[in-house]
Amino acid sequence: MRLPRSQFFWQLLVVGILVWLGYVLASNIEANLAKSNIVLSFDFLSGQAGFDISESLLPVSSTSSYGSVILAGVLNTLTLAFCCIIGATVIGVLMGILRTSGHYLGERVAGFYIEITRNLPKLLILLALYLAMVTALPVVRESWSFFGLVQISNRAVYFPVIEQGIGLYWVIAMLVIWPAALLILGRVAHRIQERTGIRYPVVWPVSIFILAMIAVPATTGLIEYPLSWPVLRGFDFAGGGRISVQFLVLVLALSIYHGGQVAELVRGAIQSVPIGQFEAARASGLSFAQMTRLVILPQAVRAAVPSMGNQYLNITKNTSIALAVGYSDLVSVMTTSINQTFRPIELMTVSMGVYLGICLIVSWLVNIYNARVQMVRA
Amino acid sequence: MEQTLRTGNVTAPTISPVTIWRKRLFGTVRDSVLTLILMAVIIAFVRVAVDWLFLDAVTPWRDRAACAAATGACWPFLVEKHRLILFGTYPWEHQWRPLVASLLLIAGVVVSMVPRWQDKRLAWLWICLAVGFTVLMRGGVPGLEYVQPERWNGLPVLLMLAIFGLVFAFPLGIALALARHQDQLPAIRAIAVLWIELVRGVPMIMVLFLGLFVLPLMMPDDITLNPLITTMIALVIFHSAYFAESVRGGLQTVPCGQYEAADSQGLTWLQKTRLIILPQALKIAMPGILNTVLGAYKDTSLVVIIGIHDIMATAKMSFSDPVWQRYGLEAYLFVGAWFLATCWCLSSYSRWLERRTS
Numbered sequence: 001m002r003l004p005r006s007q008f009f010w011q012l013l014v015v016g017i018l019v020w021l022g023y024v025l026a027s028n029i030e031a032n033l034a035k036s037n038i039v040l041s042f043d044f045l046s047g048q049a050g051f052d053i054s055e056s057l058l059p060v061s062s063t064s065s066y067g068s069v070i071l072a073g074v075l076n077t078l079t080l081a082f083c084c085i086i087g088a089t090v091i092g093v094l095m096g097i098l099r100t101s102g103h104y105l106g107e108r109v110a111g112f113y114i115e116i117t118r119n120l121p122k123l124l125i126l127l128a129l130y131l132a133m134v135t136a137l138p139v140v141r142e143s144w145s146f147f148g149l150v151q152i153s154n155r156a157v158y159f160p161v162i163e164q165g166i167g168l169y170w171v172i173a174m175l176v177i178w179p180a181a182l183l184i185l186g187r188v189a190h191r192i193q194e195r196t197g198i199r200y201p202v203v204w205p206v207s208i209f210i211l212a213m214i215a216v217p218a219t220t221g222l223i224e225y226p227l228s229w230p231v232l233r234g235f236d237f238a239g240g241g242r243i244s245v246q247f248l249v250l251v252l253a254l255s256i257y258h259g260g261q262v263a264e265l266v267r268g269a270i271q272s273v274p275i276g277q278f279e280a281a282r283a284s285g286l287s288f289a290q291m292t293r294l295v296i297l298p299q300a301v302r303a304a305v306p307s308m309g310n311q312y313l314n315i316t317k318n319t320s321i322a323l324a325v326g327y328s329d330l331v332s333v334m335t336t337s338i339n340q341t342f343r344p345i346e347l348m349t350v351s352m353g354v355y356l357g358i359c360l361i362v363s364w365l366v367n368i369y370n371a372r373v374q375m376v377r378a
Numbered sequence: 379m380e381q382t383l384r385t386g387n388v389t390a391p392t393i394s395p396v397t398i399w400r401k402r403l404f405g406t407v408r409d410s411v412l413t414l415i416l417m418a419v420i421i422a423f424v425r426v427a428v429d430w431l432f433l434d435a436v437t438p439w440r441d442r443a444a445c446a447a448a449t450g451a452c453w454p455f456l457v458e459k460h461r462l463i464l465f466g467t468y469p470w471e472h473q474w475r476p477l478v479a480s481l482l483l484i485a486g487v488v489v490s491m492v493p494r495w496q497d498k499r500l501a502w503l504w505i506c507l508a509v510g511f512t513v514l515m516r517g518g519v520p521g522l523e524y525v526q527p528e529r530w531n532g533l534p535v536l537l538m539l540a541i542f543g544l545v546f547a548f549p550l551g552i553a554l555a556l557a558r559h560q561d562q563l564p565a566i567r568a569i570a571v572l573w574i575e576l577v578r579g580v581p582m583i584m585v586l587f588l589g590l591f592v593l594p595l596m597m598p599d600d601i602t603l604n605p606l607i608t609t610m611i612a613l614v615i616f617h618s619a620y621f622a623e624s625v626r627g628g629l630q631t632v633p634c635g636q637y638e639a640a641d642s643q644g645l646t647w648l649q650k651t652r653l654i655i656l657p658q659a660l661k662i663a664m665p666g667i668l669n670t671v672l673g674a675y676k677d678t679s680l681v682v683i684i685g686i687h688d689i690m691a692t693a694k695m696s697f698s699d700p701v702w703q704r705y706g707l708e709a710y711l712f713v714g715a716w717f718l719a720t721c722w723c724l725s726s727y728s729r730w731l732e733r734r735t736s
Contacts, residue, residue: 011565018569025596032595103409104402105416119721120714121676123683123690128710135704288408317581323683331583344591352580359579 029345036342042350044341045070051336053328055244066337070347073333074354080250080329081316081358087255088315092262097292099263100270110263117260123321126253130325133249140236151230151237154245158230161241167225171214178210246327250319258315265311269304270296302373309366313359330354445705455705456712459696463712466531466692472523476534479514482507483537491727493734504545511538527604531687531695533716535606539688540678543613544671550614551621556651558622559629570622577619582677585616586684609686613678620670628663629655661735668728672721679717689713 033040045067052062056072057079064072099110117125134154138144143153151158162168182202189200217223230240273296281291322329334351338344403413434450438457445452456463465476486507490500515534518524530538557563557570577585589612594603632655640650660667682690693709696702 007563011563014569015565028598029592029595031599101412103412105420106412109416109420115722116718118672118725119676119718121679121690121717123679124710124714124717127690127694128707128714131706131710135706320581320583321680321683323583331581331587335587338587338591344587344595348584348588348592352576352584355581355584356576356579 033345038342040345042346044343044346045350047341049337050340053333054326055242055247056328066341070330070333070337070350073328073330076328077316077319077322077330077354078358080247080254080319080322080327083247083251084254084258084315084319085312087251088258088262088311091255091259093266095259095263096266096270099267101288114260114263117257118264120257122253122257122318123324125257126249126321126324129253130246130249133245137245141232155236156242156244157248158237158240158242160227160229163226163228165226167223170217170223171225174210174214178206181206181210244327246322246325249325250322250327254315254318254321258311258318261314262308262311265304265307266300269300269302272303273299302375305366305370305373309363309370312366313362316358316362317355442701451708451711452705453708455697455702455708459702459709460712462532462696463689463692463709464533466535466687466695467529468531469523469525469529472517472525475514475517475522475525476530476532479511480534480537482510482514483534483541487541493731508542527606530606532689532692535686536678536688539606539610539613539681539686540675543610543617543678544674546610546614547617547621547674550618552625552656554618554622555625555629559626574619574622577616578623582616582680583683585612586681588612589615590684605684605686609681609684613674613681617670617674620674621667624663624666624670625659627666628659628661631662632658664735665728665732668724668731672724672728675724676717676721689716 046065049064049066049069050062051069053060053069053072053076055076057075058068058072060069060072095110095113098106099114101107137152137154140153140155143151143158145151149159162171185202185206189202193199218225228239228241230237230242277295277299278291281295286294319329320331323332323335326332330351334347338347341347402409404410430450432450434448436444436448436450436452436454438453440454442452442454442458445454461470461473465473468476486503489495489503511534513519513522515530516525516527554570554574557566558574560567586609589608590605593608593611597603636654636658637650640654645653679688679690681688682694687695690713693713694706696709697704697706
């Protein structure tokens with residue numbers, strides 16, 4: 001506690017300047033808004049938005065309120081982020097393993113890939129890929145058909161879906177139970193193996209059971225799965241499900257871009273595993289796949305988790321470049337709303353709040369996972 | 379047997395290149411399968427690339443009409459449009475000015491990269507460069523015609539936003555890192571933490587929109603901000619938070635003893651920080667800082683989204699002309715080559731610096 005008086009003085013000075021600056025800026029905002037007869041309030045969120053968004057998980061139309069359109073934007077951002085995180089992780093882990101595999105060609109191919117993605121802006125990858133796909137894919141009326149099941153055009157990919165009803169809910173329920181059952185039974189099996197040494201299979205029995213639960217009621221006529229097929233009508237397909245080319249390009253571009261960074265993280269993590277572990281695994285007669293899965297990756301995960309969490313946050317934030325190809329994510333919905341209502345302060349506050357909230361939740365989850373995989377020092 | 383041994387006729391067995399390569403590529407079953415898969419991928423990739431870039435392409439010196447029949451790249455497009463991509467709608471006859479201005483900035487960066495010259499002189503150099511750049515681009519002084527900022531496009535805009543954004547963000551980032559690292563002034567520390575975490579928690583696009591929509595509202599009536607300036611302010615706010623985190627990493631590695639030694643010498647806080655702590659911290663944080671610089675430089679291209687015409691926007695401009703509409707990929711290839719080259723220089727420099735200091 002040296003020099004308490006001067007410390008107090010400096011803090012008071014800085015805080016004073018900031019408060020003064022904040023006051024000046026806030027009063028400027030108020031004066032500027034008053035000129036256009038706008039008072040800060042969030043009431044407009046319940047007003048009719050009047051614009052449509054291209055695709056969403058929520059039933060949104062041009063008569064929906066701003067609040068529900070923004071919610072649809074948030075869901076789109078989350079969906080996009082989820083798909084990109086999966087894509088980047090798959091590509092990154094594969095390339096990271098290839099980079100450290102010791103295979104002559106493999107190391108070089110992975111190195112080339114990492115070097116290219118490291119040195120190009122993500123927006124360039126996105127725009128070039130978008131352009132390439134829009135020019136390479138056929139227009140809707142001449143879309144490529146794969147056995148009549150999937151139709152691909154330069155606007156979207158069309159596929160049949162189960163119509164809304166009891167069948168769809170049953171399938172969704174089963175798909176939710178599947179991973180939950182795998183997790184719980186996997187843990188039970190693990191505990192039994194630790195106690196008795198007997199190893200029970202989990203993945204195959206559970207998967208077959210779930211598939212049977214979906215398939216058997218259909219054969220007996222208990223539950224029906226009426227399909228809705230995409231049918232060409234006029235200039236576009238009607239019915240069925242669709243994923244827009246914008247979404248596909250975004251997932252592809254962000255997965256490729258972040259895959260390179262994930263690969264570097266994976267490489268660093270694998271190289272942090274002591275060389276003795278590799279030698280011991282080889283001496284035990286494990287195959288390369290077994291060695292990677294059972295010995296190396298579990299140890300590498302420990303080193304990678306914190307930076308991987310950071311990377312996932314980056315992916316989530318970078319989905320905001322969706323605006324560049326016209327996919328309706330949160331930022332895109334926000335800018336359209338700002339242009340229509342001229343309420344930048346309120347809309348930016350809401351969007352920033354959403355992003356900060358996502359960040360907090362993701363880093364909280366990563367911290368929980370991190371605490372679980374870290375070595376416990378006795 | 380004994381005979382050969384005695385005459386020293388034992389040499390290491392020579393391994394032919396064929397054996398080496400066979401062992402490298404087909405040593406085990408796993409290696410062979412991997413080699414075959416990768417070979418197929420590489421051959422397909424190279425074939426498509428070579429076809430498009432050279433075999434089916436139209437050579438640069440032929441005229442545009444030849445492109446219509448070709449399936450490959452149309453190089454006459456780049457010959458025709460490279461000035462548009464580089465300098466956009468800057469008046470055609472004055473385009474030597476953005477060219478010289480860009481070269482000045484690049485030269486400035488190269489000079490700043492030489493460790494021997496990294497001292498106080500750099501501050502003066504950058505002040506001169508900023509003035510020179512503005513005079514060249516803006517004109518309005520005797521001999522140079524005035525060009526309004528809306529017509530500054532392409533490469534100089536990218537370089538200006540990236541370089542000056544980083545130059546201003548760096549000292550701010552150091553100040554934020556110092557404010558966050560100390561624990562004697564809790565109020566200042568709280569402000570720094572709030573700044574860093576808020577900015578790092580939202581996407582860069584959000585910060586750019588903040589500059590676009592909210593910053594002009596914050597200004598008094600008589601001041602209207604040029605979009606380039608608001609973008610620059612937004613970039614400085616954004617990058618400073620990332621710099622702060624890289625610098626903080628360095629600050630944390632400086633041993634306590636260094637602080638205590640400086641205190642026992644009777645140095646003031648400013649002297650201690652400037653002479654003892656920062657030089658050590660910055661040296662350690664250098665790889666992280668350069669990573670931030672590389673990311674920031676690449677991300678500067680995002681300013682297109684808020685309507686600033688940097689090199690990505692001029693590339694789009696170059697193929698929006700109906701006659702040239704089919705050649706967008708050539709334009710993006712040109713931009714990609716620029717980014718690949720400059721980013722590669724930056725990352726090689728970073729690796730060189732790391733080797734040099736360790």
